[in-house]
Structures are given as C-alpha cells and as structure tokens.
Amino acid sequence: MRRYLRRSLWQIGIVVLGIATINFFLLHLAPGDAAEVMAGESGAATAEYMAALRQQFGIDQPLYLQFLRYVGHLLTLDLGYSFREGMPVAELMRQRLPATLLLMGSSTALAVSLGCVLGFMAARRAGKIADTVISTLALLFYATPVFWVGVMLVMVFSVALDWLPIGGMTSIEAGYRGWALAGDVARHLVLPAVTLGLFYLAIYTRLVRASMLEVYHLDFVRTARAKGVRPWRIATRHVLRNALLPVVTTLGVQLSSILGGAVLVETVFSWPGLGRLAFEALFHRDLALLLGILFCSSLVVVFVNLAVDLIYTLLDPRIELS
C-alpha cells in the first residue's frame, strides 16, 4: 500500500509537470496577449505603451525563458502573478475556490445519491411503470444539452415562476447574515447545481439500473435466494454493492471533467467560482491565471483518479494495489 502510494505520487508529479508544459505551449500558440487586450480596452494602443506593458508582465522575453521561469515557480509552488487583476494567482483562486467547491460538491452529491436511488428503484421494478418513467426521464436528461437545461430552468423557475434567483451567489443588497445567509446561498445554488448535475444524474441512474440488472443474473444472487435472504437485503447487500464499481469509475470521470461544465454553468448563472474565473482569464489573455487554474485542475484530476483506485480496493476485495 505504502509502496503503491509512493510510486503513484512520483507518477503524479511527472504527469502534472507534463500537463503544465503542454498547457503552457498550447496557450502561447494562440495569437494575441494580455498587453494587446488591455491596450485595446484602454483605447491607447501605442507601440510604446504596449512595449511597456509587455516588459512589466515579463512577456517580452523569449518563450523558453518564460517557460523556465514558469516551471521554476511551479517547483516552489508559486503559481505566479496576475497583472490584470493585480493579485497573486493563488490568492485569486483561493477567493473563488469555496464557491466552486460548493457548486461541484452539491451537484455531484445530488447526481450520485439521487442517481443511485433512482437506478436502484428502476432495477427493482424492472419492466414496471416506475422503471419506465425513471428510464425515460433519464434518457431525456442524458440527451439534453446542459446549457439548454440551464436556460430552460431559468426561464421556468426564475422568470416565469419567480421562485429562485436568476444568478449570482448571494443577494448582496439584502445583507443577510448567519442562517439567513446560508438559506440565501442555498436558494442561489439550486439552479446551477441542478443544471450541472442533471446530466450525471441521468448517467448514474442508467448505470446503476443496468449494472444491478446484470448482477441480478449472477450465480451468487441465486445462492442468496436459496439461502432465504429477504428480497430487500438481496437488493442492497448483494446486488447494489456489486453494482457500485462502475459508479465509482464514472464518479472519477465526472469529477475530472467537472471544471469544463463549471465554466459553462458558472458563466450562465454568474456564479463567482473558478470556472468563471477561467473563462474571464481566457478572455483577457491572462495566461498566468489561466495556467494556474489549469494546473490546479490537473492536480484534481490525478488525485481523483488515485482516490478512485483506492475506493475500488475498498469496494471489491478482489482488486489489489500493486
């Protein structure tokens, strides 16, 4: 176990550095830089002004020097400085992190828990009405584009019914505190979390259903029946437990790709999280900030995958770390 972890950590280090390198050069392939954007915005795009900006940002130097400096900083865990925002990248991200974690956490929790429950119910009533309803809805949400779901939810619940806020994370003008603030954030959270989670909710529902139906046909379920185990216990203890492995795999995939979804959803709902920060950074050619966010999300991806491996060994004793 310890040897496995040590080896994985080495691999993770190499992979993360590799990703950072690729990110760096890919982003520099794109035309335009932060100086151009800023100068364009201020309307004073003289050559001297732009040169001065470039020198200040350190982007006048040859690319390989910029790269070496970037890697050097990374190795000392320094994510760099955003000249655009006038703040260290790490500090900017730290401010936005809680909002994103809240959004990702609640949408993932919603997708996994509700998906498992619905999939479980559908599998236990396979072929009956409840199953048909659940499976049809799951297919529907599976096939619907996320942004469209987001827009529709806003149209219905914010615009037409006026039950939930259109966007943002708090009602700033109300100045809530304590529990009132928590409730206010929760109300703001509903639509973006549902939008972000709905697609995966559909995936988990379908996955758990299919996987349970498959397990129901295995020999050990017949053994459990022959032992006189109650149907509910067969479903939970024997079937569901064995059907959870693919769920963990998908959870890994979901968490690894969630930043992409968060960019979209946070932008649509003006949720002050990392996704929107990344979107703005891209827009402003704020490469230091963008690289910082990408670096951290690559860390998340590799650690999520490590966690998935560890959870596998907990769920299935046949799998051993080697």
Next chain:
Amino acid sequence: MSLLDVKNLSISFATPRGRLAAVRDLSFSLKAGETLALVGESGCGKSLTALALLGLLEPPAVMEGNGIFLEGRNLLTLDEPTLRSLRGSRIAMIFQEPMTALNPVLTVGEQIMEVITEHEGGGRRAARARAVALMEKVRIPDAERRFAEYPHRLSGGLRQRVMIAMALACSPAVLIADEPTTALDVTIQAQILDLIGTLKRENGTAVLFITHDLGLVGQHADRVMVMYAGRVVEERTAADLFADPLHPYTRGLIAARPGLGGSGRRERLMEIPGTVPGLGAMPVGCAFSPRCAFADDLCRSTVPTSIDQAGGRIACHHSEGIHDREPAIRRIGNS
C-alpha cells in the same frame, strides 16, 4: 415419514410457440437420512428440478403438479414470504460452481452468518460464533481466521465447504446438492462427498444428490433415479441398479462408464448412439426410442408409463424381457 414428497411435478417453458416441457411427471419421495441420486446427461432437467423444489424457477419457466410436500406442507400452495422462510432453513441447496456461487465482496464468514441472522435472528455475536463453529464442522482448517477471508482467497474445495456450511447452518430437513463436486478435482471431490455423507448421518438430513457421473453414485447414494430428457426412466436402489439395470438407457450408461475390468485392462467403452433430443423435438413415443436398440412401433408411438418392477420403478415397454434381448444390444455395440 418422508421429509420430501414430490407428486407429478412438471416444468415447462412458456414460449411464443407454446409450452416446451422440460421435466415431465416427476414423482419421488425422500426419507430422513437417505441419499437419493438424480442422474442424467447434461440438459435433461436436473438443475431445473432442483430450483423448482426451492420455488426458485424464474420466468419463462413454470411448474405445475400435484404437490411438493416438505415435511407435510405443500410448497405449491405457499406464498412467497413463507417459501422464503423455508428456503435455507428447512430445504437448502449446494450449487455446482463454488467459484461463482459466493458473493465476491462479502467475507465467507458474513455469508454463513447471513443464513443464521435471516432465519433465526438473534445477535450478531451469537451468529458469528455459530458460523465459526459451522466452519469447523465442515473441517475448514483455521476457521477463526478464514472467517474474515473473501471467497477469491480460498481454494475451490474450501469454497465448497463454505457452501456446505451455509446450507447446513439451520439444520435443514432436506439438502439438495446439484453437482457439488463437478468443478473440483478428484481427491477433493471424494472429501467433499464424504463430508456431506457424514453430516447427513449426524443430522438425519435427506439428501437429493444430483450428478451426471454414475461413477459417484454407487458409493454415495442409497437410491438412484435415472432421468432422460425430462423423465425418470428408472428408479432403483443403488445396489440393484448396478447389479442389474433394467432400462435400456441405464444399461447404456453403465456400459459407457469408464472403469477397470477384472483383467486390469480398460473395459471396452460402449457409447449410446445418437444424441439427446432437444426440448422442441421430442419424439411422440418414448423419448429414448430413436437411440434404443430394442425400440419397436409401440415405443415409437406410446410413452411408456412407470411401473413397479424389481423393487423399483421402470418406464419401458420392454424392461420385463430385457435379458432375453440382451444379445441384440451387444451385437449393435460391437458393430
């Protein structure tokens, strides 16, 4: 009194083109402490019979009959919760494949405990202690430690012992062993069958021993039912059956059995010509008639009924005169 009484049990599959009969008109009874072997080729309906006795047939399979009486109660008339409470406690089963018959994500100890807690309730502590005792009883060495092992860490023989411990946990009246040793190698096979025999004698359990291996039957069964294409063709005591088989199919099986002749040389194997008919292609008369050396028009047109004969039951139009016709089969066998 017999512990298990099966009366005219039939099992069929509901298909779009009508019913396909897989097991027909099966009747037998089992007494305490007795081992009855159910022997037949692959696909003749042995496992279906076993599942039917537990009430575990799944659609499209359906069963009907005049009753399956377990300790006097007719299983065909009981509702599912009552059936469930009998399964594993009054009638238990050991399956063929110890590799896949155990849940891979639960320890073997938990799986044995489960039978006890489901049927008798009581504390986990007590159930655990009983599970360990059961593991010792089926001679799993180092039971206390093995309790916490997962199935994949145990050998096939040990896994089958776990299955036996599970099946015997609540001291069932009837134990069904469906090819319990087919997946094991020969030495382990003998140990497992001896174990089942010992436990049966200790507890007075009635055993239905399902096998396709006639070679195991002689030592391990008191009585034998030979099944062909879903019908019992001959039922005798094991001693009688081997001394003087009366149904042509049984005679063929025994002749085809590999073994050592008196001279130490391998006896000549006699194959039964032809193959078992499929469920959809059953002959009109006796199902064995297309392969039978004695078959005549009567056999091909009329299904023979089971008649009491020679201390058993035989379903053959010509079993009475079989000895006079013996040279005929020899001639065919040698040609």
